[in-house]
Amino acid sequence: MNRIRIHIILCLLLSSISGVYGQTTDTSEGYAMNYDNAYELAFEGKTAKASSILGALSKEQPEDTKVTALWASTLSWKGNYEEARKQFNTILSTEKNHRDIWISAIKNELYAKNYATALGLANKALLYIKKDAELERLKNLSIERTAEINYPDKGWYNVESKISALSKKKPYKIDKKDDKVAEANKNKVIRKTPVTEEIEKNRVAVNSSVTVFDQRFDPITSSSISFKRQTQFGSIIPRLNFSNRQGRSGLQYDIDMYPKIAKGFYAYVNYGYSSSELYPNHKVGGDIYYNHKSGIEFSGGGRFINFATRNVKSITNSLGYYRGNYYFSLRSYITPGEEAELTKASGNILVRKYLKDAENYMGLNFGIGFSPELRQFSSGDQLLAETLLYIESQRLSFEYQFTSKNNLSAYRTNVGVLRQEQSFAPGTYFYSFSAGLTYQFNF
Template sequence: MSKHVLLVLILFMAVLPISAQEVAYNGNPDRSFLIARGLAFEGHRTTARDTLYRILSKYPDYSDVRNLLASTYSWDGNYETARAHFNKITSEDRQNKEAWVAAIKNELYADNYYLAYSLSNKALQYLKNDIIIKELQSKALSDLKNAQAIKSEKAIIAKQIDTVAPQVAKNRIGMGLALEVFDVVFDPMIYSHIEYRRETQAGTIIPRINYSNRFETHGVQYELDFYPKFSKKAYGYLNYGYSNSPIYPLHRAGAELYLNWPKNVELSAGMRHLSFTGATANIITGSIGLYKGNYFFSLRPYVTPITSESQSKIGLSGSLLARKYFRDGDNYLGLNAIYGYSPELKQLRSDDVLLAESLLYIESQQLLIEYQFSSKKDTNNIYKSNFGITRQELAFDSGNYYWSLSAGLTCQVKF
């Protein structure tokens, strides 16, 4: 009899794990997913994966759960396991953009640039002309070419890639001209610039010369922008400008750090410094940007603290930008709404005196429309037109306003 009891116990112990797995999860999958997502974002990814696997044991087609599970593996550097889960999602749900984007980024993190490029090509078959996928495609191609340049033994693969994809232009020359007219007081103002843009492994470098005719005064400003690349998720902005003309700041400098976050969100924080003759302005700024399909939205505030012997004030202004991209990042329609005055955007004069700090407190509203496009036959030529309308309080006549209209055209050539 004892032998039979022992046999039953052995069989019971053998099937117990299976039974436990079958009844292990009976909770609310949506609620459990939210809890697991919070754990994953807080760094408790092992615990989060336990919950995600339990959900999948009962709901194997819950794509959001599997996508988060794959992402946790990707964040931990386990790219092969992440790839298997991403492949399962994209093979069953061809329109799941979030999974395609995460899958391509997983290969970029793993330095599998060719696979990332191939995945982006495949994704574009189902998500045609998606701007995010196209940007990842361009990055994968660029990273692949850089890796091949370093490792000369892969030169044959580089030639194969060049046969299926266009050469990425690393140089641009651009020039622009704009005119602003006013309904009262001010004479028309002319703004122009010429610049050269160079893409390097360290980042993008843009030297620029600005010329303006404002307040019946000619002025030239020399400026340099640099966008250094720190990592796959971070880059920066550095700026310096100099002019000895009274219609420009004597010195201007800027610095900002941009970080790419999940869900196609980009955050930044930085400062600007403007030095006029007898006055300075230090501006705190930043931005929050969101890519949603072919759309991009960005909110940017400007905070300018002013401290004098008699009082302390804060100047507030900001802009809201919305763009719709078309076939690539060089073709878009944009709308920019600006509220408040910031000397980073404009400088004015009153009674032959350049106004800097005092203009931080005047009322100002601007609406700008921009349209950038390239020819279908020759994408190396890019054109940008813009139109703006401004309502602003007169600095020397508080409570009264002027209206202005502005229009401009910019041309760029890539090579």
């Protein structure tokens, strides 16, 4: 009987030991459920297994920042950028001086190609951690990536929404494999490798808009189709514009180019031609832009418009500033007349907020003075295109752009209101309301 009792006790002890061991093991994979094991798995490249263990540990120990941080990094390596962002934000909401978490959070946005968000995070991190070389490097990387994208607005005057300096310096990417090694061994230096990811180099955009008036004029409809080609020297955008105004239709052939010049410098060049009386015969425009690393952008240039009976010249300059997810731009136009009192000035102010990335944004544009868009009307049989250069107006418009889930398509809508002086009755004004929709896709 004693032997039976001893046997039973031994069995109970073995079961107890086995039960304890089972509690520290991932029964599906056979790996110990602890941070050190997950750390080693992450170092060995077994990201999925490490993430599974860390996810479970994080739920059991939500106060353990070290566990949550490594879990968020493994989520990022797997491509689950949204969940990784949530975990990083949870930590940074209370631990704003945690350098490694800031770095990992910025890299997560770079992996996700949310370059504007990455830049915003880098700027914010540098508020808490001053003059950090790695944070500065990630900030510059975000600037380079964001600056690869051009944002030519419709209209030859082109209130350009460049984010920062275009550079001939080769951009670099953070290799996820190297990131894992750095996470596992803080003494290792992250390797820089040239960008190998493919960037869509072509874009087609189709636009349609309508303008209605509170008096006298019939509605104006316009549309355009453009093709953008990104090259190593800059982008080129041919465009075909069509307009129906006051019972007349016309076509305009237009082309924009954004050649790169040198580090921090790029240009905008435009030419348009039309045989229709609804458009100028020829129009030429150009600007030289300089982007400073501080996020400030300057430009200077001019516009030349050739009508059937006269030529118009304008001098233009702009000041832009990018801060966090916001872009501010102030542009002015000075159009000298034949007499000093006919010299006119106008301006546009653009405020744009970028959302999850540089392709998703909303903005406001306010302008005063003559309209550089040269909206043309008629009085009897006489077109008033030239006269409108010296007519006062105020305008306000709102724009919103968002992308599809795969980021291959984008949709932009804009609505605006214009208050403009009557050309045939100085001192009296009419109002117009416009709305437009643009669809564009990349390939």
